[in-house]
Amino acid sequence: MSEQRLRRLHDRVRSFPDFPVPGVLFRDISPLLKDPAAFRTLIDLLEDHLRASFPKIDFIAGLDSRGFLIGPPLAQRLGIGFVLIRKKGKLPGPTETVSYALEYGKAELEIQSDAVEPGQKVVIVDDLLATGGTMCAACELMKRLEAEVLECLVIIELKLLKGSEKLKSIPFYSLLQYD
Numbered sequence: 513m514s515e516q517r518l519r520r521l522h523d524r525v526r527s528f529p530d531f532p533v534p535g536v537l538f539r540d541i542s543p544l545l546k547d548p549a550a551f552r553t554l555i556d557l558l559e560d561h562l563r564a565s566f567p568k569i570d571f572i573a574g575l576d577s578r579g580f581l582i583g584p585p586l587a588q589r590l591g592i593g594f595v596l597i598r599k600k601g602k603l604p605g606p607t608e609t610v611s612y613a614l615e616y617g618k619a620e621l622e623i624q625s626d627a628v629e630p631g632q633k634v635v636i637v638d639d640l641l642a643t644g645g646t647m648c649a650a651c652e653l654m655k656r657l658e659a660e661v662l663e664c665l666v667i668i669e670l671k672l673l674k675g676s677e678k679l680k681s682i683p684f685y686s687l688l689q690y691d
Contacts, residue, residue: 517553522688524550525668539668539690541639545581554582557687558665559589562635565685566662570632571595575650576602576621578639582667586637595627597636597650608656612649621646623653630658640668641686644675651682 524544531538544550562569569592574583576598587594600609600620607622628634636650647664654661661682669676669686676684 517557518687520550520553521557521667525688539640539670541578541667544667554667554687555585555589558582558586558637561685562586562590562663562665566633566635568633569635569662571628571634571659573597573623573627573634573636573650573654575636575638575646579637582639583637595623595634597621597623597653608653610649610652610656612645612652614643614645619646619649621649621653623657625657628654628657628659632659633662634659635663635665636661637665639666640670641666641675641684642670643673644678647675648678651679 521544524547526540526543528538528540530536544554569590571593572583572587573595574580574597584594596603598621600622603622603624606625608625609620609622611618611620634654636647638647641647651661663683663685664679666686667688669689671689672691
């Protein structure tokens with residue numbers, strides 16, 4: 513992975529202090545999404561990583577909502593499907609639901625009960641890993657559906673919050689790391 517390509521991504525992430533609540537430093541990927549060359553570089557880097565790491569992936573699962581921005585183009589590049597992990601109350605039909613703590617509150621995630629079959633191999637994607645609560649909840653949903661989580665994949669990792677430690681034995685990969 514070239515430093516130049518990572519620098520292109522890093523240069524298109526901006527920071528907003530005290531958003532959404534005081535004490536949180538929000539990392540905004542909007543400039544990265546707005547720049548077609550940077551966005552293409554992002555998807556290229558994620559695709560390269562997954563192709564090199566896993567011979568078979570059945571689905572990309574994206575977390576509500578920014579995981580929906582990177583998951584579908586990544587899944588399309590890989591020639592596989594994309595499944596939604598949403599905030600509670602947004603999916604029709606039978607669902608599995610899990611509650612979890614956020615860095616600044618509580619929430620619930622859900623997935624349609626038939627989104628994946630037992631034994632299918634899934635990579636979960638999101639824009640950022642902070643404390644790990646949301647990603648752990650997504651992993652729990654996949655566990656309930658008896659899917660195999662190959663990896664949790666994010667653009668940005670906030671290292672000081674140690675969210676990747678909560679994932680324990682589940683492989684984790686981030687393109688950009690911030691202290």
